[in-house]
Amino acid sequence: MKCRCRWKIHIALTFSQSSKPLIRHLPRQVQRLKQLQRWQKRWRPSVRPLWVAGRSIALCSVVLTSLFWGARQLGGLEFLELAMFDWYRRLQPDAALDSRMLLVLITEDDLHRYRWPLPDQVLAESLAKLQRYQPRVIGLDLYRDIPTPPGTAALHRQFQADNLIAITEIIGDIPPPPHVPDTQVGFNDLTLDTDGVLRRSLLFVAAPERDYYSFALRLTLAYFQPDDLQFRYTPDALFLGEMPLFPLDSTSGGYQIADTRGYQILLDYRTRNHSARTITLRQLLEDEVNPEWVQDKVVLIGTAAASLKDSIYTPYSADDQTLQMSGVMIHAQITRHLLAIAAGEPRSWQFWSDWQELLWLWGWTLLGGILAWRSPHPLALGGATLLGLILIGSIGWGLLSIGMVWIPIAEPMLAFIIALGLALSYRLLYTTHYDALTGLPNRRAFSHALQQFFQRQSWLRCAETLGVMLLDLDHFQMINESLGQSAGDELLIRVTQRLLTQLPRSAQLARLSNDEFAVALQCAEPETLTTLAEHLQQTLAEPFWFNTQSVTITLSIGIAMTQRGHQYTSDTLLRDAQTAMYRAKVAGTDQYKVFSTGMLTEVVDRFTLENDLRQGIADQQFILYYQPIVALETEKIVGFEALTRWQHPQQGLMSPSRFIPLAEETGLIIPLGEWICQESCHQVHQWQHQFPELSLMLSINLSGRQFDKPDFHQQLARIIQAEHIDGSMLKFEITESMIMGDVEAAIDSMLKLKSSGCKLGLDDFGTGYSSLSQLRRFPVDTIKVDQSFVQKMRESHEDHEIVRMIISLGHILGMDLIAEGVENQVDVEVLRSLGCEYGQGYFWSRPLPAAQATELLQQQYFCALRDTS
Numbered sequence: 001m002k003c004r005c006r007w008k009i010h011i012a013l014t015f016s017q018s019s020k021p022l023i024r025h026l027p028r029q030v031q032r033l034k035q036l037q038r039w040q041k042r043w044r045p046s047v048r049p050l051w052v053a054g055r056s057i058a059l060c061s062v063v064l065t066s067l068f069w070g071a072r073q074l075g076g077l078e079f080l081e082l083a084m085f086d087w088y089r090r091l092q093p094d095a096a097l098d099s100r101m102l103l104v105l106i107t108e109d110d111l112h113r114y115r116w117p118l119p120d121q122v123l124a125e126s127l128a129k130l131q132r133y134q135p136r137v138i139g140l141d142l143y144r145d146i147p148t149p150p151g152t153a154a155l156h157r158q159f160q161a162d163n164l165i166a167i168t169e170i171i172g173d174i175p176p177p178p179h180v181p182d183t184q185v186g187f188n189d190l191t192l193d194t195d196g197v198l199r200r201s202l203l204f205v206a207a208p209e210r211d212y213y214s215f216a217l218r219l220t221l222a223y224f225q226p227d228d229l230q231f232r233y234t235p236d237a238l239f240l241g242e243m244p245l246f247p248l249d250s251t252s253g254g255y256q257i258a259d260t261r262g263y264q265i266l267l268d269y270r271t272r273n274h275s276a277r278t279i280t281l282r283q284l285l286e287d288e289v290n291p292e293w294v295q296d297k298v299v300l301i302g303t304a305a306a307s308l309k310d311s312i313y314t315p316y317s318a319d320d321q322t323l324q325m326s327g328v329m330i331h332a333q334i335t336r337h338l339l340a341i342a343a344g345e346p347r348s349w350q351f352w353s354d355w356q357e358l359l360w361l362w363g364w365t366l367l368g369g370i371l372a373w374r375s376p377h378p379l380a381l382g383g384a385t386l387l388g389l390i391l392i393g394s395i396g397w398g399l400l401s402i403g404m405v406w407i408p409i410a411e412p413m414l415a416f417i418i419a420l421g422l423a424l425s426y427r428l429l430y431t432t433h434y435d436a437l438t439g440l441p442n443r444r445a446f447s448h449a450l451q452q453f454f455q456r457q458s459w460l461r462c463a464e465t466l467g468v469m470l471l472d473l474d475h476f477q478m479i480n481e482s483l484g485q486s487a488g489d490e491l492l493i494r495v496t497q498r499l500l501t502q503l504p505r506s507a508q509l510a511r512l513s514n515d516e517f518a519v520a521l522q523c524a525e526p527e528t529l530t531t532l533a534e535h536l537q538q539t540l541a542e543p544f545w546f547n548t549q550s551v552t553i554t555l556s557i558g559i560a561m562t563q564r565g566h567q568y569t570s571d572t573l574l575r576d577a578q579t580a581m582y583r584a585k586v587a588g589t590d591q592y593k594v595f596s597t598g599m600l601t602e603v604v605d606r607f608t609l610e611n612d613l614r615q616g617i618a619d620q621q622f623i624l625y626y627q628p629i630v631a632l633e634t635e636k637i638v639g640f641e642a643l644t645r646w647q648h649p650q651q652g653l654m655s656p657s658r659f660i661p662l663a664e665e666t667g668l669i670i671p672l673g674e675w676i677c678q679e680s681c682h683q684v685h686q687w688q689h690q691f692p693e694l695s696l697m698l699s700i701n702l703s704g705r706q707f708d709k710p711d712f713h714q715q716l717a718r719i720i721q722a723e724h725i726d727g728s729m730l731k732f733e734i735t736e737s738m739i740m741g742d743v744e745a746a747i748d749s750m751l752k753l754k755s756s757g758c759k760l761g762l763d764d765f766g767t768g769y770s771s772l773s774q775l776r777r778f779p780v781d782t783i784k785v786d787q788s789f790v791q792k793m794r795e796s797h798e799d800h801e802i803v804r805m806i807i808s809l810g811h812i813l814g815m816d817l818i819a820e821g822v823e824n825q826v827d828v829e830v831l832r833s834l835g836c837e838y839g840q841g842y843f844w845s846r847p848l849p850a851a852q853a854t855e856l857l858q859q860q861y862f863c864a865l866r867d868t869s
């Protein structure tokens with residue numbers, strides 16, 4: 001019973017070491033925390049960067065938008081917008097001809113036939129012919145202020161018709177033809193854009209002395225009866241009946257600094273050529289006209305002869321410079337536009353307000369920035385950029401062609417690309433200083449901040465102290481492996497957030513590597529840092545939830561502080577904290593350690609020893625000692641345990657407890673262990689040869705790493721074969737800790753080892769956590785009772801009972817027992833009385849070099865020979 005208690009206590013103790021009491025020094029801690037919260041903002045190396053990225057992108061987009069807005073005020077990008085508009089226009093298919101109109105064109109041929117300027121008589125005859133067919137309106141797009149006899153009187157008679165609309169030019173000061181009343185005169189003036197292209201039409205000018213109507217407006221108003229279409233205007237719009245025509249302003253759509261005085265609207269070109277049926281003057285005069293073409297129509301008469309150079313660039317001209325429209329064709333386009341609107345067709349252009357356009361621009365710069373920031377891959381970024389541009393283009397196209405809404409396109413496209421480029425360069429710069437996952441400063445930035453602190457100290461000649469804590473998440477790798485990489489990432493982000501909420505404002509948090517964080521805090525005493533460390537450990541002890549699964553994280557913390565009078569660099573301070581953190585890790589999970597100089601010496605020693613060990617293995621500086629194992633009944637040597645020694649060139653013969661743990665940690669135990677096996681087998685071979693009658697057994701210690709190595713048994717089999725020995729002469733000693741994790745895998749490895757005929761022993765039995773139920777399943781031949789029990793068994797009844805229990809347990813399970821650390825005759829007697837088969841200890845012999853061990857065997861061998869003879 002007692003024995004079981006002892007094991008329980010052992011386990012309980014190990015647990016209480018690892019899980020620290022949660023509420024410790026509470027009042028003191030609260031006080032300190034309050035102090036931390038009140039901490040003066042003396043040193044803040046950099047701002048919390050989680051927000052920096054978002055803020056910078058937002059700021060950058062605002063600045064960029066303002067720049068673009070500024071450029072827009074100067075008209076810098078108007079040419080691009082206009083080009084874009086023209087391109088979209090050209091993509092639109094031509095509409096059918098307008099049946100409400102007829103164009104009478106004076107062609108090159110007509111000029112030759114009737115001379116130019118047209119004699120009044122020819123024109124009078126043309127008008128008379130038209131009037132015969134009862135057109136609703138005749139629009140004369142010809143200047144006739146100067147008489148061109150003969151036939152002037154006849155022409156003047158024609159001018160008196162009430163359905164005739166004539167032209168005048170305000171800017172060129174060309175008067176209308178005589179006898180035409182003012183209400184039938186419209187101006188012919190056109191407003192070209194800065195690139196010479198006609199995209200808008202000036203419809204109306206309200207001047208103090210009188211109002212001016214454009215030629216097309218007059219034609220439209222004349223086409224409808226005054227009862228059907230009333231015209232009025234307000235400062236905001238013209239009204240064709242109930243249809244409002246909102247005039248352009250200088251920034252409508254893609255315009256940026258257009259001169260939009262008067263009432264101007266954007267022209268709605270419907271065809272790249274003629275808007276309506278056309279006939280030539282000759283056709284009219286020679287009666288090749290179907291009266292239906294004229295009756296009730298708007299008939300426009302004007303020149304289309306190229307030699308008269310009355311032609312204008314339109315959005316279609318960019319494809320083909322020769323594709324220009326004559327004045328009469330332009331008037332036909334405008335008239336067609338106005339007729340459509342007056343008839344109630346929704347063909348008025350619309351524009352966004354400045355605010356909407358500003359938002360549209362800003363939205364794209366912001367999106368460009370975010371895309372560049374968030375894109376996981378250059379290809380994804382390329383795709384997103386392309387998609388963004390296509391989207392801007394399509395929205396622009398859709399609005400323009402379906403809704404007749406013209407919005408800036410080139411401007412947001414450019415802004416989007418520039419924002420993307422800027423954010424990308426910023427991101428590149430950012431990632432060199434910040435951790436992409438958590439947004440915290442990375443090692444480089446953190447070191448830099450520390451370095452700045454030290455520099456400042458030396459400039460100001462002050463000696464303020466700075467503390468650094470390294471926080472390492474315990475067993476984070478395990479979480480990554482069990483929950484997956486993305487859950488691991490998520491956990492890191494949540495840990496970061498939790499840490500940030502708990503740290504005082506003056507502290508700087510950074511992520512140095514995968515699961516390693518660092519905190520820098522200017523403070524006067526180490527207690528501030530230890531309190532903070534405890535607080536952070538407690539904070540993280542609260543579980544993190546992943547759906548229904550809870551994950552608890554513990555922290556190992558290393559603390560280092562600068563000391564007055566010492567010179568520090570960021571590297572030395574970080575190294576100190578790292579050393580302390582390493583110590584905390586060794587002490588178990590959820591521990592913190594404060595750096596002391598002694599630690600550094602140890603680290604240096606360890607480092608030197610590791611290098612020496614490497615060299616030692618290469619130079620074969622190791623020797624095997626052999627300690628006899630004796631049968632308690634006969635006190636005869638039945639075997640040896642091979643124990644390794646290191647003949648260190650400077651430090652002399654070194655005990656395995658100094659270098660075996662290091663060799664295990666660094667993995668050097670693998671090459672060393674191979675040598676040990678080889679050397680042991682070689683020795684067995686020699687003894688077999690020398691003492692063929694003795695059936696000796698050599699025990700070899702195995703480390704966990706060797707035991708776990710999948711091909712170890714194959715390697716062993718090769719050695720046994722090379723040395724020509726019997727595998728049953730070898731016994732491998734393993735410890736409980738090596739087999740208690742994954743029991744099935746351990747049994748598998750054990751069986752593989754035994755396949756060469758070797759035996760297995762359980763070393764240091766009683767110090768681990770063997771589960772009795774599992775013990776039965778292991779194919780173990782021998783149990784070695786740990787020397788700590790054997791040596792105390794004389795004084796302590798409890799230990800005596802433990803030894804007794806272990807021996808009976810071994811026997812029940814069919815194993816034989818070796819008691820380790822037997823140092824005197826009394827122990828031998830007690831062990832013998834308890835039924836233990838074998839013993840090993842200084843009582844018989846210390847571990848000996850091979851020669852001396854052989855000598856011992858020889859003595860025993862000759863005694864045996866003598867006895868038998």
Ligand code: C2E
Nearest residue numbers: 643644655656657660676701702703821822823840841842
């Ligand atoms: P272990 O396997 O338990 O080896 C027994 C240790 O007890 C040896 O220490 C031995 O010298 C010591 N010992 C034997 N009898 C007595 C005694 O009566 N009184 C006292 N106080 N001690 C006694 P050693 O040689 O220093 O080895 C220490 C440990 O190093 C070993 O413990 C074993 O775990 C490890 N080790 C030694 N050689 C090797 C090796 O070749 N491979 C591996 N993996 N580990 C080894």
Ligand code: CA
Nearest residue numbers: 641701733763
């Ligand atoms: Ca051993």
Ligand code: CA
Nearest residue numbers: 763764784820
């Ligand atoms: Ca042992």
